[in-house]
Amino acid sequence: MSADIDAIALRPLAASPETIDALAALLVETVAAGGSVSFMHPLPREEAATFWRGSLEAAARGGRVVLGAYAGEALIGTVTLLVDLPPNQPHRAEIAKMMTLPAYRGRGVARALLREAERIAALRGRTLIVLDTAADEGASGFYEKLGYVRVGEIPDFALKPHGGLTGTLIYFKRLAPAAA
Secondary structure (H helix, E strand, O other), rough: OOHHHHHHHEOOOOOOOHHHHHHHHHHHHHHHOOOOOOOOOOOOHHHHHHOOOOHHHHHOOOOOEEEEEEOOOOOEEEEEEEEEOOOOOEEEEEEEEEEEEEHHHOOOHHHHHHHHHHHHHHHHHOEEEEEEEOOOOOHHHHHOOOEEEEEEEEEEEOOOOOOEEEEEEEEEOOHHHHOO
């Protein structure tokens, strides 16, 4: 399967049975492949669908933006931008649930999703983005190439999807305010 970044469409996602089903399939496959995104393997499809229903409901209320990357009609990646933060943090956003189907990794999908999330964050007046990634088999090199600064590591933070503990690496990136 080959994907060209020019052929990938990015768009905010809203709840529909098809979207929830596609997101659930992506989450199940990511976890099965060892992706540390808060769930354990094997992840029941309905548990994944329940998670995405709640996430898309929060997006509908304005608390987050769930972006999807499509190759044709196929959802091949997603990232969530969390913007519903405490009152003393109106300048900040968080990146969560960055996932790309294994067959599409290394082809610019995650980069395009992250850049779009940063653009949306800036348009919403956010000047700081934070994120975390697993210390073992996480995406630290990817985030560092895109200008994220590693703050530190919390050891034994979470279980890996197939068992065993992993630390988490904390990152931040300053954003320029969006042009008016």
